[in-house]
Amino acid sequence: DGGITQSPKYLFRKEGQNVTLSCEQNLNHDAMYWYRQDPGQGLRLIYYSQIVNDFQKGDIAEGYSVSREKKESFPLTVTSAQKNPTAFYLCASSREDYGYTFGSGTRLTVV
């Protein structure tokens, strides 16, 4: 079955550490997205990519970085510059003019 796989499901980060969240899709979708979800804040767009080797900043890109070297993969790095990284992170993909397919999410906690 086609879908989006996010890993790990839970991730713990120490202060000052960079961590990378994985997102892989086998839906043959061109576009991929990263969202952050906090209680009461809804979904906030971090980065998105519409084509391989190209990506754009979303509303809250500071402290995050991404790469898109393959169509299937869109990893997100949470850097030490992100001062409040504890959140639920969602990856999604889409084809033109349709809704997103979301992964099951990664819950990141700072310890």
Add this chain to the structure above:
Amino acid sequence: QKEVEQDPGPLSVPEGAIVSLNCTYSNSAFQYFMWYRQYSRKGPELLMYTYSSGNKEDGRFTAQVDKSSKYISLFIRDSQPSDSATYLCAIRNSGYSTLTFGKGTMLLVSP
């Protein structure tokens, strides 16, 4: 004015009730309207997808779009405890424009 407004709830109803969930939006350029359902600690799943104005029905779910009022609705008939979740509306212009999400309404259906 925020682009998409959605009452956060929670909305509590007894099993079998008809549920009405709503969003208002400000940008008349929006053309694609979606509803997502999100269970706790899971990724959102696409429930309904509509283009332009009108109604769309799928089983117990009906999505309604009134572009003249900039108002979208999701109706759930014969609600079940398994419908208890957060429902997010999402809107986009066209093509690869990113989705704009409401903050979600939490629905609780009691047996």
